[in-house]
Every structure is written in structure tokens, then in C-alpha cells.
Amino acid sequence: MDAAADLFKILGSSSRLLLLHLLASEPCGVGALVERSEMSQPLVSQHLRTLRQSGIVTVVRTGREALYHLADHHIAHVIDDAVTHVLEEKTLDKGEIDEHD
Template sequence: MHQPVGLDATADLFKVLGSSSRLLLLRLLASEPSGVGVLAERSEMSQPLVSQHLRTLRQAGIVTVTRRGREALYQLADHHITHVIDDAIAHVLEEKALDQGETDEHD
């Protein structure tokens, strides 16, 4: 059986999204384009770590960078990724609520 077109690329995307730090940066970028310093401050990560994650996201085509003088501003390449992240978070929270509901019923 042939794999559906795009399955491998989608698996690669999920590998990149498999970091809570990168997910946090993407959620921050969903609200507004930002530089490394702002992202480091808001995420409470070091600037080198933020830069490393942004490099990974840029190589995956998830974020783009534009330069304003010496400042590099990062932004989402498109907002489809926010829907993927939001849906995944909603799924996890629904599962957690179901699990807690089942536990509560048996207590």
C-alpha cells in the first residue's frame, strides 16, 4: 500500500513541533512578530536557546525572518500552524478532563 502524499512531510512537521519550548515560541509569535530578545523575555528562555529554536523553526519553513536594520523580526510563515497547535492543546485538555472525570467517578 502506498503512503498518502505528504505523510512523511507531516511526520517531519510533528517532529519539529515535538518541543514545548518551540510550541511556546510559536504561540507567542501568533500574537505578533517579535525579535529574539522579546521572545527570550516572554518565554523565560535564554537568548541562545530561543535563537536555536527559531533556527529549527525557520529551517522547517514554519517561521520567517525579516530584518529591520540590525533587528531580526520573526513571524509565522502562515497561521495554519496555530490551528494545529490549538487543536492539539484542546485535544490534550479534553483527554485530561475525561481522565479526571473517570477518576472522580470511582473515588
């Protein structure tokens, strides 16, 4: 449980979630992540360092280029499930009926 709680602490940043969402679709370099996330390069690098140190992302270097990848597909599923859950809650908050009721 402690390891899972630590994972959720790392995933508790909307900026890191966005970067992971982008990496779930394809491996990216820092420049592409800066452009797509609209975050500054130092901020993207800081978050990638945290994600790399925690083992959530890996980096493959080819010459001067470094591509970041999700370490495994489970992270993408956790993020997708969380986003789906939040969107379902928003739909329910708008007055729609829950099928489980």
C-alpha cells in the same frame, strides 16, 4: 505523509511550541521571545533557527532588528487544536462525561 511526520517531529518540542504560540499572537524579536518564554537567548536562537530552516517561521529584517513571524496561520491552528485536545483529555480524565458517549 513523510512531510507531515517531519512537521510533527519539529513540533515535538515544548520549547518550540511555546515560541510558536507566542509568535501566533504577534511577530517578535529574539529579545521579546527570551523575556516572554523565560528561556536563554542561545536556546531561543537555536529553536528559531530550526523553525526557520523548516519553513515554519520567517524573519523580516529592518536595519538591525529582526522580527520573527509564523510562515502561515495553519501552524497556529495545529498548535491550538493540539492544546485543546490535551485539555479535553485532562477534563475527561477527571471523571467528566464525554458528550459523544
